[in-house]
Amino acid sequence: MTDDLIEPLAGSGAGNAPEFTVSELSGAVKRVIEGEFARVRVRGEVGRVSRPASGHLYFDLKDDRSVLAAVSWKGQVARMQVRPEEGMEVIATGRLTTFPGQSKYQLLVDEVEPAGAGALMAMLEKRRQALAAEGLFDAVRKQPIPFLPGVIGVVTSPSGAVIRDILHRLRERFPRRVIVWPVAVQGQACAADVAAAIRGFNALAPGGPVPRPDLIIVARGGGSLEDLWGFNEEIVVRAAAASRIPLISAVGHETDTTLIDHAADLRAPTPTAAAELAVPVRLELLARTAEAGARLGRAVMTRAQMRRQRLVDLGRGLGRPQALLAPARQRFDLWADRLDPALRGLTVQKRARLSPLAALVRPDLLRRFMVEERRRLDAWSARLAPALARTRTDNARANLRNRAALVALAERLAAAPQARLAALSERLDRLDRMRLTLGYTETLRRGYAVVRGAGGLVSSASAAAAAAALEIEFHDGRLPVVPTVPDPVAAPPPASQGGARLRKPKPPRGGPDQGSLF
Template sequence: MSDLIDDPMPGENAHEYTVSEISGAVKRIVEGEFGRVRVRGEVGRVFAARSGHLYFDIKDDRAVLASVSFKGQVARFPVMPEEGMEIVATGKLTTFPSQSKYQLNVDDLRPAGVGALMAMLEKRKKALAAEGLFDEARKKPIPYLPQIIGVVTSPSGAVIRDILHRLRDRFPRKVLLWPVTVQGERCAAEVAAAIDGFNALAPGGAIPRPDLLIVARGGGSIEDLWGFNEEIVARAAAASEIPLISAVGHETDTTLIDYVSDRRAPTPTAAAEMAVPVRMELLAWTEAQGGRLARAATQGVAQRRQRLRDVARALPQASALT
């Protein structure tokens, strides 16, 4: 009799879930269990949408994590992710039940240490150098005595004071300040816009067009100076029709803008010294040249007077001609 009764299949008495129930449970577990997470890995594929959103992969040698950052989040990034860059991303895991997928919504992204930044910097340097943007042949001469100097820097702090003080000591000139943020996520865009803005000024317009630009900020870590390593800043400096002196950081600091600028100054104070001569030295030189000119003129007149006397002695006396 027992042979006529089939044994129940394993799991036959288990509860039946709908697809939505399973997907919802997975969503609650994944998003509830992890919350905000920090993930370290290498940036893979990067896609910037026209909407301003950024889609990219974070990977290691065994797995890939799809990631997204929305326009407002991207604007706050200190650096933009590039393929091959080692990063630490912070955000929240989200799931898409309709697609059976999950991804990381990244709201903070930073290079994984100085080594990652330096590797990315070298990659950019090679790319820009290959385009010829570092060639000495394309660099413009610095005007000897510019009438108007445009300065791109922070409106507060020691840098602008040092530049103005040094110019006043050496040879007072008219200075136009274009205030910018010199650190953080807004730095690169503002500096590039300032360089472009000065170049866009029409000669003889209401706002005079500078004869020389100085882009400056004080010293800091590589992270602090990173805005001046962004490609948008390097390209704006390279495209500047106005001669440009870069003065970013201290003497040992080097950024991408230094390679494309027409002159690189080790400090903002040194940039002011490159921009103008010393007025008193120039006056002394002018006075010395005037003295040399006067002495040469006096000597020339004396030589010609003596020559005239010599020629006159060779002439016969007027009485001998009659």
């Protein structure tokens, strides 16, 4: 009886209900869901995250009872400031739709922001824009980091792992003196302590009992936004921007960004990376220094050898001093042998001329002559003292003029050797360039070659044929060759036809003496 009732009821129901295709039903569901949930904000924990090669982003939003599929297209992902990661609690904004291919609904996400951190992020962005408008983050304010600081000041917690990592890395790369300023790296006292530490390092006087650092590192390990909030405070940013000592910011991990990173002269992704940026590797510097010293030594030796060789080459063109002085020495010896007899003969001639005059001299005339000469001498002696005074005055004036002239001549004399050496150096350089131009290496560059055998240069075909091995030098290298002699039996001359006379072969264009090297 039950089966009889069910069959007519099923038949009557099928006749009254409309029929839908699968696509029509899926489309109707899609329109209903999209119409009811045009724009929604969903809070949940990010579950499975998939990033295919297409650039789209697929992830799940879940709570303790349900899971909602979410998708962001490639263009929406590029505009996201926060990328969802598995385990994050976020607020996703988008519209609800369906995916008919799998009979499920999903959320098309346009924007993702961390749950509970939205107010902090907004406040942080507003503060960043205000400080940037003041020019605290401008690149022109940033100072270069010293290549090898003598003293490094570190602002961090003295009990954390950060300071140990920095000291360990500095010890490995290049040991430096480190001064630690202990501060609280999170909490309410963090900002005031960090700002006071930066100002304190800058207040140290150079050469005082506490050395002034050449570089400051502000370091802290990773943490949440709330843990790192002390480094976003305005007092810390202004202290970092006003620091006259170059400052490296190493707060958080590589993905963490705080406002002190923008104000610092250099940002390090991690505290360990800050130590690597602060000092170079000592072994690499030693290797580079040794290499540079070796290159300098080789360059000096090569330069000295070139100068020495140039001097030897130029010296061959100068005459020998012995050859220049030999004729003059011979003439001197010849005149020296003739000088003594000439003096003796001249003395005899003068004595012969004076003997007749001596006989004519009488004593009374000589006495009168002496009296007259004494009177004249006394007159001249009376005039000598005034003349001597005038002469001394004139000589003093002349000495002053001569001294000024002598100073001028001394200055010219001091400058003359330099000018002479410069002229000789320039002439020497010209001669060297002429030597290089006329050398055989330049001749090789014009297309010539030098043939050498076991005994030296080969300048004839017969010598080349007799040599066991030859070497031809071109401008860009040397080529070893083995000479071969043509076999007269292997290549007989062609027989004449019809009694015609054989023509004498023409010599090659290179001349009758030009032979084959091969």
